[in-house]
Amino acid sequence: QSALTQPASVSGSPGQSIAISCTGTSSDVGSYNLVSWYQQYPGKAPKLMIFEVSKRPSGVSNRFSGSKSGNTAFLTISGLQAEDEADYYCCSYASSKSWLFGGGTKLTVL
């Protein structure tokens, strides 16, 4: 199966809101509310930011939110801060008993 499709990069100014898209198919994102999002700083392990499309783990800022429409999921970050600059990956469970990651999006805070 092919990886989920994410934009290679997005950018925003401090205080602004940005959204990162994650497009899959009817066999993964479209079929299951099991999309998760991960934040990764250079040289570090990924960290879970959103699970089950829109739920936040304890300790994750409420500036991070998730949603889904059809085969596309979205991660929205509001009130951008310099510390949000990182790579972000979406992930979905797929009908082939597998997990698919997106190619990753580099967020730049201008």
Next chain:
Amino acid sequence: QVQLVESGGGVVQPGGSLRLSCAASSRYGMHWVRQAPGKGLEWVAFIRSDGSDKWYAESVKGRFTVSRDDSKNTLYLQMNSLRVEDTAVYYCAKDYGSGSYGLDPWGQGTLVTVSS
């Protein structure tokens, strides 16, 4: 908070084998995920908390085997017939639980380099 520590990475020739370990608490579903240098994340394998199900990415099916020894609180990834394209940092990650199918937390990763 569970802490995961991977080990066993190193340099191996194409066609060779390597076994990775992940020191972890038992009773959880566990994943292996890899990241090639400068590239994105790729899911590799999953094993249920009781070891009853093992699922693999097509790219490693038939070459990699995931297993666990709960008496040692350790997860393993046996990698055979290694290819240059298997070069990556390999992370173990815990199933977040409650049917979420999320992965958290993650270990710090161990680097596998396949090169002649």
